Amino acid sequence: MNATASLRRIGLPRLFLHLSVLLICLLWLIPTAGILVTSFREAGQITASGWWTALTGAAETSAARLADPSTAKQEGSNYVISGSVFEEGKSGTVRAFGTRVAAPTEYDAGEAADIGDGETLVVNADGTYTYTKNAPFGDGRGKRVYLSIAQPPTFTLDNYRTVLTSQGIGQSFVNSLTVAVPATIIPILIAAFAAYALSWMEFPGRALIIALVVGLIVVPLQMALIPLLSMYNEIGNLFGLPSRSYAGIWLAHSAFGMPLAIYLLRNYIAGLPREIIESARVDGASDFEIFVKIILPLSFPALASFSIFQFLWTWNDLLVAMVFLGTGKDQLVLTGALNALLGSMGGKWEILTASAFITIIVPIIVFFALQRYLVRGLLAGSVKGG
CATH class of the missing domain: 1.20.5 (Single alpha-helices involved in coiled-coils or other helix-helix interfaces)
Known part of the structure; x- marks a missing residue:
């Protein structure tokens, strides 16, 4: 009830x-x-x-060869070969065994397997076996058997050591941080000033600039990438700047992230109480003082919201990084290094998963650190605006 x-x-x-x-x-x-x-x-x-x-362990299938027929001993009317399927110094728990590669778990451990021709094989859980025949064994090598061996759960840090030391992921991790952190801070600083001006400062053409910012949000990155690269190379040649540098990729990410940043921050700042702004102006505060001492502290949810989007975008980016930074081993970001690993180590899942988790751990930390501000920052200013 x-x-x-x-x-x-x-x-x-x-x-x-x-x-x-x-x-x-x-x-x-x-x-x-x-x-x-x-x-x-x-x-x-x-x-x-x-x-x-x-956490429960795994069953690993392997092959072993029994002792040579020359070691057989006669017991009554039968001939017996005995021993252990494990090499000296090794041990394990046998769950099942088989005599054919197509059926490696045909018999349970301890079960007598009738092989035919008067031959019987028993493999115990501890690896000991008894191979019996009602006639002398022929010459040749020992019989091959297939085993399902229970492996206890084991964990290792070797995968991460390999990735961070010998695979170049450590340098790529530093490269991604060098790209993502400034490429997140720069557009936030510029967009915050622009958003304040578009919200609370009166000047000719303000509405046109707002419409232009909204229109730039839908411009595809691929369409503007080549013109932006050409412009950067021309400016670089004029001032003697290198064609591949962090400055180029910072400017590229800032340019592509600026419209969304201005749009989000403008919506939030325009929704702040007008009385606070007017009171500060009556007290003689300048626009810069109002922006630094009032607008920025009150706009932290919106700043955090855009920071999440911008950081995730720049951290996971591959195309812009390859165009503006290059594809050299010392220039690759994490996404590029992981893409190279997929080609060179497609079968080594322990290396790939360690690399992938190193790639996603920083975005996860950033998201959970700022996620409480995400919805508040996105929805603020959606009802009323300045």
Whole structure:
């Protein structure tokens, strides 16, 4: 009865909304959790089982060869070969075994396998075996058997050591930070000044500039990339600047991010109470003082919202980085280095997952640090504007 009353109080539409949000969060979280767990596993365990078995262990299929027929001993009317399927100094738990490569788990550990021709094989869980035949064994090598061996869950940091030291990801990580941090701060500083001017300062052509900013938001990056590169090269030749530099990519990202930044910040700043601005002007404050001491502190949610978008865009960018920064080993950003790893190490999932998690860890930290301001900053100013 209480459960029914609680359900009515919550309401079915609201309950459905909560369940839908929870499902979406799980769908986003599960792949990330899989990348994280896989990045700490060894190559053999990744091949043998999925990441969801990491805490319970995995079964690895391998092959072993029994002792030579010359070691057989006669016991009554039978001839017996015995020993262990594990090499000296190694151990494990055998779950199943087989005598054919097509059926490596045909028999359970401890089960007597009737091979035919009077031959019987028993492989125990500890790896010991008894191979029996009712006639002498022929000459040749020992019989090959296939084993399903239970491996205990093990985790390692070697994947990250390999990636950060020998694969060049460490330098690419620094390159991405060098690109993303200034390319996020520069457009925010410029756009904040422009947004204040378009919100609270009267001057001719203000409405036209606002319309132009809104129109520039929809300009595709690919359409403006080549003209922007040509312009940068001409200016670089004029002033003796290098054709590939961080300054170029900072300016490119700032140019592409500026329209959205001005639009978001202008909506927010225009929605601030007019009384605060007018009171400051009556007290003799200049526009610069109003901007620094009043507008910037009150606009932090909007600044944080755009910071998330701009940082994620610049951090995950590949095209602009390759055009303005280059493709040299010391110039590659993380996305470029990871793309190169996909070609050279397509089968080494432990290296790829460690590289991928290094790539996404910084955006995750930035998002969760600023996410509480995201919705507030985006929705502010949507009802009324200056």
